[in-house]
Amino acid sequence: MKLNTVERAIMNNPVRAAHQHRREAAWFRRMAGGDLSGQHVLEVGCGRGVGAEVILDRLGAARVTAFDLDESMVELARRRLHGRPVSLSVGDVCTIEQQSATVDTVVDFGIIHHVPAWQESIAEVARVLRPGGLLLFEEVPRRMIHSWAFKTFTVHPLENRFEAEEFAAELARHGLHGTARIEHHLAGMLFVGAARKN
Known part of the structure; x- marks a missing residue:
């Protein structure tokens, strides 16, 4: 599901980018037990490509493959990441165009x-991770999605959500x-974690 105008503004601004570079990168580094040096992420x-910047500059990945459902966002990411070791495309997390067991970290x-059938996206993430590969995640719990502010200003699937x-x-x-x-961070507005593939 694509972001609406309000959420696009919230997620694509200098404050959010600074938060990703500083706090979120630190959370993920701690969860990973260090950086992602030499990894294909x-x-x-x-x-618009801020996450890929964080993965390269703050977490030390060697290269990043990234996609988004929104063509306009992918185009912004292309401009931002020009000349960097990043491969970008339009894609869907429920049907990831990546061979099985080929990625070090997701x-x-x-x-x-944002994904209506979010369980399918988890299956796809598990499929593309190599054995021993890592998933680093930051997600929004059901109670936030069902809050007045989220329902009023953003567009999210309301059924089949998760804590x-x-x-x-x-x-x-x-x-x-x-x-x-x-x-749990930001007064319970999101949760952060890591999981490793058997």
């Missing part, structure tokens, strides 16, 4: 809660097991 839902900067424990259980069902306790 897949970012699901790349937006990074989800709050995309999966952190349900998200973790679905990961485990696909062989992705948590590497640390899930952390």
Whole structure:
């Protein structure tokens, strides 16, 4: 599901970018137990390319493959990341165009809660990760999506949503097991965690 105008403005501004570069990068570095040096990382839902910048500059990945459902966002990411070791395309997290077991790490900067059939996206993430590969995720729980502010100003699927424990259980069902306790941040507006593939 594509972002509406309000959420696009919230997610694509200098404050959000600074937050990703500083706090979110630090969360993911801690969850990963260090940086992602030398790794091929897949970012699901790349937006305008800030996440890929974070993955390269703050987490030390060697190269990034990234996609987004929104063509206009992919074009912005292309301009932002020109000349960087990033491959960009229009794509859907429920049908990832990547061979099985070929990615070292998948990074989800709050995309999966936008997916109506989110369980399918977890299955796809598990498929593309190599054995021992890592998923780093930041997600929004059901209680936030059902809040007045989210329902009034953003567009999200309302059925079949998840809390952190349900998200973790679905990961485990696909062989992705948590590497640390899930952390709740920003007064419970999001949760952050990591899971490794068996």
